[in-house]
Amino acid sequence: MTDGTWITLISLAVTVLFMLGTPVLLVIFYWVVGCSFVMGLTLDNAGAELLNVFNKGFALLAMPLFILTGDLINKSGIARRLSDFAYACLGWMRGGLAMASIGACGLFAAISGSNSATTATIGSMLHPEMVKGGYDERFSAATAAAGGTVGIIIPPSIIFIVYGFLMNLPISDLFIAGIVPGSLMVLAMMLACFIICTVNKWGFLIMLSPWRVFKTAVGAWLGFFAIGLVLWGIYTGKFSPTEAAGVTVGFCIIVGVLSWPLNKMMGSKPDTPVEEKSLASMVVVEGFTPLDIPSIVVRSAQITGILAPLIAVSVVMQQILSLLGAQSVIGGFVTGMGGYYPVLFTAMAIVFVAGMILESLPVTIILAPILAPIAHSVGVDPIQFAVIFLVGASIGFITPPYGLNLYVASGVTGVPYFRLLRYATMYLGSLVAVWIAVAYFPSLSKTLLPGGFLYEHIPIWIGALTFWN
Structure with a gap:
């Protein structure tokens, strides 16, 4: 043969x-x-290439650190405080708790950078509360799965680190470019959630209380500080994304270890309702002991042990595909579409189909080196295409038959995978609408970068960020 x-x-x-x-x-x-x-x-060649991926991948060091950050903020109770704040702000509307879970996903993503960690954390915390609050269990699980898609778009993002490493793009610029599209994804899913819940009359409403909002905001101050620390450090150039990950891990460990004895002194319990907590007890999170750190690190290492080999072997796969001529075949097909928008939307269609059957890492490693140069050749800005590509890859987390977030949500909630699909597709439409908007309006991904609209027209905001630079 x-x-x-x-x-x-x-x-x-x-x-x-x-x-x-x-x-x-x-x-x-x-x-x-x-x-x-x-x-x-020879297999020696494959082995050498596998090792070479990590020898030259300093930026990839941020990946295990951000994964560890996600586990630390979950264990310390910061994630719970962020979700409490989101619920206090949105619980007065129909579907408020469901929208709060999506908002909590956005806040959690702004610290952890992982879609699966976002889905698992918010799903395990809020799915039982949503079911108690009168929501359909299938819809509740699908909401956690959909909300987790922003985990790789809102910075810091593990997949942006991988993309920047592969395509030699500034990771800090990629992080900043993902802020507005990621925020739009959250808002679009909230709108879809509001419509679904209004039609089905799901959810119990709570009274909008400025005091409750203020108290939960005070309780979530450490989470807000961590988000601001990452964005400020990267935006002003104080530290690289890898250094930002290390700083955030250190911050979370210090906060967790110091908060545990203080919380015990105040006698506050995690399951105590917000209304019954004093303002002083809200300032301190639950925390953890130094003895908990090894188990947290092991859990993060297990996730890293899955992702890191996948990155390495996918790089070797991409090299073999290049030797087989796959790059020229796909490139010729996409280039043959013609002008700017035909090429761009054809590339988006390829990413969408690939995301249905593969995880975002192999999709990125295999297709980005093929599609990005073609998009650039017709005038698509590399940073904008990176955002377009990765928003499409994130949508793949809730598209069957693969749909990683659907499997994660099914695992943490106990709702069978196929029962989630009906409600996941409702969120899918809102995400695709944002994806098309990001592709059609380049300013959405460039607005916070030098030369962008907000960068040029909000000098006070920029000045506040760059004051210490």
């Missing part, structure tokens, strides 16, 4: 393995090994 026939058979075999539930990492690894044998490449 010819090499092409062998590669086709190998591809069909790993596709069957994927459909049978084999982890994506092993599927890609089997394909890489099989194709290496067919093409006469």
